[in-house]
Amino acid sequence: MSQTDRPGRFGHLGQGRTGHVRALLVLGLPLIGSNVAQNAIGFVDVVMLGWYDVTALAAVSIATPVFFTLFLLCAGFAWAVTPLVAEGIEADDIVAVRRVTRMGLWLSVAAGLAVMPVFWWSGPLLRALGQTDSVASQAQAYLRIAGWGVIPALFVVTLRSFLSALEITRIILIVTVASAILNAGLNWVLIFGNLGAPELGLQGAAIASVSLQVAAFFGLVAYTRRHCAEFDLFTRLWRFDSQIAARVFSLGLPMGLTTVAEAALFSFTAIMMGWINEIWLAAHGVALQLASMVFMVHLGLSQAATVRAGRAFGRRDEAALRAGGKAAMLLSGLVSGATVLLFLGVPAFLMELFVDPADPARDAIVAAGVTLLAIAALFQVVDAAQVMTIGLLRGVQDTAVPLLIATVSYYMLGLPAGYVFGFVFGLGGPGVWLGMVVGLGAAGIMLSLRFWLWTGRLAPRPGLSAPGPG
Structure with a gap:
């Protein structure tokens, strides 16, 4: 065997x-x-x-x-x-x-x-x-x-x-x-x-x-x-246990900072949507809630991928690591495909579930949300790619470089692109969301390259069981 x-x-x-x-x-x-x-x-x-x-x-x-x-x-x-x-x-x-x-x-x-x-x-x-x-x-x-x-x-x-x-x-x-x-x-x-x-x-x-x-x-x-x-x-x-604490700290701090960096991207995006008007801000909130529900699926798969990659990494088994990574991306891709069909197929129905029928702004919010869900169809694909590769990279204990990639992607590319598309080019809310696609897409591409290149460098390394409190 x-x-x-x-x-x-x-x-x-x-x-x-x-x-x-x-x-x-x-x-x-x-x-x-x-x-x-x-x-x-x-x-x-x-x-x-x-x-x-x-x-x-x-x-x-x-x-x-x-x-x-x-x-x-x-x-x-x-x-x-x-x-x-x-x-x-x-x-x-x-x-x-x-x-x-x-x-x-x-x-x-x-x-x-x-x-x-x-x-x-x-x-x-x-x-x-x-x-x-x-x-x-x-x-x-x-x-x-x-x-x-x-x-x-x-x-x-x-x-x-x-x-x-x-x-x-x-x-x-x-x-x-x-x-x-x-x-x-x-x-x-x-x-x-x-x-x-x-x-x-x-x-x-x-x-x-x-x-x-x-x-x-x-x-x-x-x-x-x-x-x-x-x-x-x-x-x-x-x-x-100072030795192990240092190892957990050095691995965990970039993990926390990377997650906060992504969360802040969505927060700043909401602020920019508020600069447009309340209709687009409300549509943003509903559309993002829908996208977040699907994101929970990708996040669960990413957490599973971290475990599977970590086990393969512990054995220095490059073949299993790469096969597991492909399987994770396949499952996430299938979920993304179903989401695209859903967001493009029945966007008005989805938006109407979250908006009070008696609200006088309902039609305007739903119309704006339909546009955002069309972008969210693309948004889901790139967001899935970046969260899956982050999970895989965490499994091989690579967290510092992903933090740098996330920072560059979200704040040097995504947010500026959202501002330029939304306000300089006059695309408004859809332009701001296109900025998110740019940021998350850049992160997905760079993180994917990082993972697939990393898997060729599984050299033996010292284990965890150096002398210390047991």
Whole structure:
């Protein structure tokens, strides 16, 4: 049996193209489901606070991007656990796996504490960005509570990364779906004061968010202690391992910065859409929501590709790495093709699902959205390419150069192109979105070249199990 075809210590590695596709689906479908469920948590928060109070809705709409921008920046250290654990698994090095995961938890605490002051004193920052006193004060009240959830949320991502590297993903889906249900129930009780609870409004939503993060963390801890006992993850948890911490830090910081860079591209694009008028901004919000739903599929496949690439990289198996990369791109391409047909086939129907029939601007928003969805059809193809190759590159522990590529693509190409197309050439909203296509397309091309060139350089390298706290 070849190295490519042999079963792994944990999970099956697959045989040939069909085997790689099947393995990606088995690993990726629960991750896709958990991403969709995670996305639903934020959606439910917005809907319920929209029912409660307009100012509360505005405040959470401002507070949520602040929270998630800082969370994504910190989460790079947790994401770094996946490829490093995958490498340790292929070496049958349980000590290395334990050391990596333990330092992922350590760095999550450090990162969470570092951003806490921003949550606590977010009001003056939001006022400086032009928000009204009432919105800024309510957003700060929300963030002062929700901020306490960032460390358990990072713990959850760290344990998710550990379990994903072991190709154990069903429990991730179960915990995420349970969290979404818990969040909705707690929101109903705490926001509106049901079942005899005090009516806490925005603060109730924040308490619900912290509660579900803590519950999800303890749920994954209980599962890990019972079903992954051989790794003994929480032994000597208090001992700091400087060597492994440095490895996790150097790999994880570029991951967090790359993700924030992409998120900021969409934020700046929204700002430019607002310069045009409210119709195009509203259409942008709806069309982007539709695109984001499909993106959850690509993201789940990308996370699965990180694990598969990490396992192949741990064995220095170039053939399996390249075959797995082709299988990942094939699946993502099929999803992109279906999305193109959907966005071009029934764009008005999709837009109308999100716009109130009684809204006098409905026809204008739908018409603008139809145009944007036509561009989103192209946008999906290039966005899928860049997120898949980022996942593959993370699997081979290549994160610094992808950060440089993302920065150049998004801020030196994408944003300037959006401004030129939208305002200099007078294309308006469609021009701004074409800028996103340029930025993400450039990233997809350069990242793809980076991956396929990298796979020819799988020289042996020192393992993770150098002397250190076990």
